[in-house]
Amino acid sequence: MRKYKLTPKHKARLPEWRDRWIANAMRTRGQTDEERELARDHVEGLYRAAGLPPPPRSRIVFVPSPIVGAFAAGFSAWIWETRRNAATEDAAKWAASMAGAVKNAIAATIVATWDAIHVATWDATRDATRVAIENATRAATEGATWSATWSATRVATEDATRVAIENATRDATWAATEDATWSATEDATENAAWSAMRAATEDATWSATRVATEDATWDATGVATWAATENATSAATSAATACAGNKWLSDLNMAQLALDLFGSESQSALACAGLAYRFVNGGSHWSGRSAYISFFRHVAKLNIDYSNWNHYERLAELAGPRWVHKEFCILSDFPEVLTVDEHNRPHNDNGPFCKWRDGFSLYSIHGVRVPEWLLTRPDRLTVDAINDETNEEVRRVMIERYGVSRYVQDAQFLTVHEDVDLSGQERRLLRRGDTLVVEVVNSTVDGDGTRRRYHISVHPELRPLLSSGELGEPQSMSCHNAVASTFGLRGEEYQIESES
């Protein structure tokens, strides 16, 4: 096959195409009703492209955020799996109880996120739970014994689970959940539909395009879009999806919700939520590939069959992340806020860098995920709070917000090195743990006769801080090397002739 060669005319359109898809990935305008209807059409198209019957339109469910999507998809997958395995009467009865629990939970308004998960779970599993109820009715004669067993075990298992989840660290919880229920949840979160769809749409077109084109075009569209959006969008989506099973257990008290919905089976359902990433697609947040492939479709007009790909491309514009299951599809809205810094890292100094329309928010300072209180409750930022923080990156951000000079004074740093600079002013290199700062005094005297004292954070190994964000090689501990490193230089390169 003769390779397409980028023409000057087409090349001139690369920046426009890249920017269009970057804007798509960073979209914060909410989904419209028309877009939801269109998205349903294209979800059906995706299933058909993969040779699968689409779920009924009522089971193509829209949710306000990926956190709701991840839990609802995981829970729904578990319900469908339980339904599939409800061969024994006990299981059918359990399913019936669960259906009741789902309905009760929907009726109870606790938190917006919970409600959204309830509704989405119910919408995605209505048929499964209804059938389960029917199965359970057929076995009504044994209801009395079942109820007794259920009551007897539920309290004990609930208590045990609650203690395990509330007391254990998130990692321990995850490990325990995964070990106990891995094989069951693997089946429940089967991603055959996801794989088939991907093969039929994205992968097929991807291969055809790559064969027909040159790497340079991929760099100019896909890689460029990816580079500009990956940090922020993956932080916004992955934080809420891949970690659904552990991190958010404590943050949103999802363990309690799972207990309400699933009783003694809550661990399995939570594990399914943790594995929901297995059948997620980033939608608008994965715009890199769409930027690349669509360029050849719409600009270069390659002779490739795009009929299957069309559904994928349109969905990347019509919705956020989606969970594709044989029995249902759940799609998230776009975020309401999504901000980055000059290096495209998730960042907002004054609020969430990412906020979804159900209020679910994520906070980040120059790419470092930080707790909400750091931005909303500055009074809680103390030397103790900084020292108690175990994550070094978060701690550095805290020190910056506290004020490096104030922290150096309040936290009693040790002097590593001291000398006198060119203008005769004292300098000190100070360390506390992995935090290293150089203290310098301004060579110019202020109007009141005093000189200002600065504390500048430097790399723990005094590596030169290059303007590209890269680092030079480590240097020995001296004030001179420390100051040189702040200009991207090594000590031996930093030879000042005049200074003010």
Added chain:
Amino acid sequence: MIRQGDIILIPTSSVEIDKLQPAPKDPRGIVLAEGETSGHFHALVGRGKLFRFRDTRRDQMLLRVTSKSGGKIAVVGGEINGSPRHKTLLLEKGDYIVRVQRSWTSANASRKVSD
């Protein structure tokens, strides 16, 4: 090598002309850097031009002082108790790479120092 607060000027003769892109025009003059907190800025007093260029993977700034008698670097605005933040410094005619001081903020990241 000349330093004024959070900027340094490194004399150079090795930057190729064809790599240079003129910096966007600034109505305030030839502005090398500016402070975020007080509104002050470091500027060239005298004739010259400011360029941007890319060296390996770094975006760099080059100041060309064109006047035979050289020029001066002054801090405009942001006075403290009526005194300038930094004294004015003399520059000879020639090319200088301009670098702004950075501080370490977190793993793999640094930011410009703003005094």
